[in-house]
Amino acid sequence: MLTARRAGSSVRPVTTSATDLETRVRAYMDACTSGDAAAVASHLTTDAVHYFPPDMYDGPWRGAVPIGEKWAEKVRTGRSAWTVDAIAVDAARRVAVCEWTHFKQAAGVLLRGTEWYEFDGEGLIAEIRAYYASPQDTALARLELGGFDYAGRGYPEAPRAAVGG
Template sequence: MIVTAAAGTTAAALEATVRGYMDACTAGDADAVAAHLAPDARHYFPPDMYDGPWKGARVIAQRWATAVRERGSSWTVDAIVVDESRRQAVCEWTHHKGSLGVILRGAEWYEFDDDGLITEIRAYYASPQAAGYDRLELGGFDYGARGYPYG
């Protein structure tokens, strides 16, 4: 059963939105995925992964629906922490790439708008440091503009 985006920004509603988003991704239901996202949502990834960042709810939704269709992808929510006052959440997950026989583990940082829709997802993967990179950070993410050191 796919949970629709929860109304509001309580901790319970934000957690339900993340869980509903992951369930919708696993179902490969692009409309349900998009319903959890603000129209201009962004999904950031490590460099050279999935041609990211993905921009827009429909793009994000279609890309995950394609992953389910073409690779047998599914996701589980393994742990989640919500900061209601900041409208942020962190979710640790497992991505099963069924047809490839790959299990990818990681965590995502979520930001939400005033209506409780996801505006931003920043994906971090559990894997060895990539050789040849002198900066290991999300591709397309403006660290300097966000106040991160060495941006």
């Protein structure tokens, strides 16, 4: 079973099976809905990063404590709640994808999307990349996550040349 790091305690290795990683994502989403900032932070590495589409929530958010505080604020002010609708996990790569629904109850908005999760060796969430189901903004030439270093991580900047062309 996965456990969060605690201040002043030694870090002990934990298993990171597919079940463990799925459990972590579900527990993180439940913590977000609870509005408990410390509970949210307990599922994240201290230097975790949460990326969003441009101009969403003044992202990216950096650090377990700030991420927890920001989601707790969304629950307090917007009556936000989340459901986990589907999860796919690759335990060998320590990644997961979660399809979710975000209920922004105060605004009467239902937002659907997915998040890509990367975990550290202890099974804590180190990075979250949020993608929203919404129309393409035709005013933008690049539709990417704000603050995410695509080129630095080796993502393509142009299509591959056609084979045999």
